Amino acid sequence: MGPTKLSGAQGRKRKKQQEADNIVQAKQWQKLGWVKKVDPSTTALPLQQVSHLTGLKDALQDIRDTGIDVILDEASNICAATSLEIDCFFEEKRAKKRKRLTLEETALQGWSLNTSRDVRHYVLPDNMTALIPQPEICAAQIFLLVVICSAVANLEARAAIRDTWGSSPIVTNTSLGIKVAFLLGDTDNSTIQDQVDEEAAQYGDVIQEGFLDTYNNLTLKSVMLLKWVTTYCQTATPSYVMKTDDDMFVNVDNLYRLLRVRSVGTSLLVGSLICSARPISDTRSKWYAPKYMYSGRIYPNYLSGTGYIMSGDTVGRLYRAALTIPLFHLEDVYVTGMVARAAGIRPRDNPSFTYARRRLDPCLYRHPSVVTSHRLTPAELRRIWGLMRSPDLDCTGFTAPTTSTRSPGKHKNVASVRKSNKCF
Structure with missing residues (x-):
C-alpha cells in the first residue's frame, strides 16, 4: 500500500x-x-x-x-x-x-564578529613571545615594579618620564628596590623599530612584545604585562607591580610611602574605582562596545587603567584567569573588572589615584595625597617636575582640594545618562 x-x-x-x-x-x-x-x-x-x-x-x-x-x-x-x-x-x-x-551592528575595528577572542591564541602562554625581553630587570629582588604601557612611536613621552619622575632619587636608590620599565607592542615601521632598538640597548628599560601596537589591542598589552612578570620574575617576584600609561605623572615617593605603611599582603588590586559603568553603543565613541563583545547592561566594577597597583600574587592570578576569559578590547574593564572577578579579586578604591587631569600646581603634585595625574604632555611633565624640584618652592599653608574617593560618573566608560556613582 x-x-x-x-x-x-x-x-x-x-x-x-x-x-x-x-x-x-x-x-x-x-x-x-x-x-x-x-x-x-x-x-x-x-x-x-x-x-x-x-x-x-x-x-x-x-x-x-x-x-x-x-x-x-x-x-x-x-x-x-x-x-x-x-x-x-x-x-x-x-x-x-x-x-x-x-546583523547590521557595527563591527569593532580589529575585532569583528568572527574574530577569535581566545586570549591564548594571541598571548601564546607556552611560548616566549617577547621581541625585546629585558630579563635583567628582574635579576634582583624588587619591592615595586612600575610598568608603563607606551605606544611604540611615543619616544618623546618615554624620554620625558626618564628625565622626570622615572629617575627621581627614590627610584635611583637601588637599595629600595624600585624599577621602572616600558612595555611596547610591535610596529611595521622599520624607522621607528630601529629607534626602539637603539632606545632599548641604551637604557635597558624597554620591553617589546610581538603583537601589533594599536588602541584596540591595549588589552593584549596589559595581558602581556602580566605574562612578562609571571615569566621573567619567577625567582624575584616583585612585592608590588604598578600598571600605568605614558601620559601619566606618578609621584613615586608618595606611592612608596603608601605601600610601606602596609604589610605586604595578598590579593591587592587598588586604584581609581569605577562602578556601575554602562557599555557605550555609540559607534562614534572611542569606547564603543558592540553587544557581541559584551552583552551585559553594566560592567563589573573596575579600576581606571591610567594607574593601578597589584600585589605580586595578584599578577599571577590575573594572568591565569585571563587565559580563560574571552578578550574584551577595553583593557581596564577587562583586566581589573572581568578577569579580576573571575579570579576572585576585588578591585578597591584609593583617592590618591585618579584618571583625571589635575591642575598644574607643583604644591599639589608634591602633596602627600597625590599619586597620579593624567593627560600630561611631555613638555608639561618636564615643566611641573622642574617646579616641584625647585628649592624656591614654598608650599606652606597649601591645602589639597578634596578628592572624591570614587568615580563621579564622568569616566570614559560611564554612560552620560548615569546620574550618580553606585559604589558600595
Whole structure:
C-alpha cells in the first residue's frame, strides 16, 4: 500500500505542526548544549534540515556554511538564526532575558564578529613571545615594579618620564628596590623599530612584545604585562607591580610611602574605582562596545587603567584567569573588572589615584595625597617636575582640594545618562 495522500489543507496543517515541533525541539536541545538546524517557516533563506544530533561546534559550522553568522554569548548558548536577525536567548545569573542582535551592528575595528577572542591564541602562554625581553630587570629582588604601557612611536613621552619622575632619587636608590620599565607592542615601521632598538640597548628599560601596537589591542598589552612578570620574575617576584600609561605623572615617593605603611599582603588590586559603568553603543565613541563583545547592561566594577597597583600574587592570578576569559578590547574593564572577578579579586578604591587631569600646581603634585595625574604632555611633565624640584618652592599653608574617593560618573566608560556613582 502506498503512502496516504493528504489534502492541501491537511498537508499545510501537518507542515505547520512539524515546523512548530522543530522549533520546540531546537530550544530543548539548546538547553542541553546541542543544536538542530530547523526552518523557522518564514525565513527568506531556508535552513537545510540536519537529520541527526551533532556537537555544538560542528552544528555552528554547518549554519555558517549557509551564509548566516551566528552570535554566541559568553556561556555559548546557541541562537536561532534567520536571514534578517539573530534571536539569542541568554541565560544570566539573575534573570533570563531575550535579546535581539541585528546583523547590521557595527563591527569593532580589529575585532569583528568572527574574530577569535581566545586570549591564548594571541598571548601564546607556552611560548616566549617577547621581541625585546629585558630579563635583567628582574635579576634582583624588587619591592615595586612600575610598568608603563607606551605606544611604540611615543619616544618623546618615554624620554620625558626618564628625565622626570622615572629617575627621581627614590627610584635611583637601588637599595629600595624600585624599577621602572616600558612595555611596547610591535610596529611595521622599520624607522621607528630601529629607534626602539637603539632606545632599548641604551637604557635597558624597554620591553617589546610581538603583537601589533594599536588602541584596540591595549588589552593584549596589559595581558602581556602580566605574562612578562609571571615569566621573567619567577625567582624575584616583585612585592608590588604598578600598571600605568605614558601620559601619566606618578609621584613615586608618595606611592612608596603608601605601600610601606602596609604589610605586604595578598590579593591587592587598588586604584581609581569605577562602578556601575554602562557599555557605550555609540559607534562614534572611542569606547564603543558592540553587544557581541559584551552583552551585559553594566560592567563589573573596575579600576581606571591610567594607574593601578597589584600585589605580586595578584599578577599571577590575573594572568591565569585571563587565559580563560574571552578578550574584551577595553583593557581596564577587562583586566581589573572581568578577569579580576573571575579570579576572585576585588578591585578597591584609593583617592590618591585618579584618571583625571589635575591642575598644574607643583604644591599639589608634591602633596602627600597625590599619586597620579593624567593627560600630561611631555613638555608639561618636564615643566611641573622642574617646579616641584625647585628649592624656591614654598608650599606652606597649601591645602589639597578634596578628592572624591570614587568615580563621579564622568569616566570614559560611564554612560552620560548615569546620574550618580553606585559604589558600595
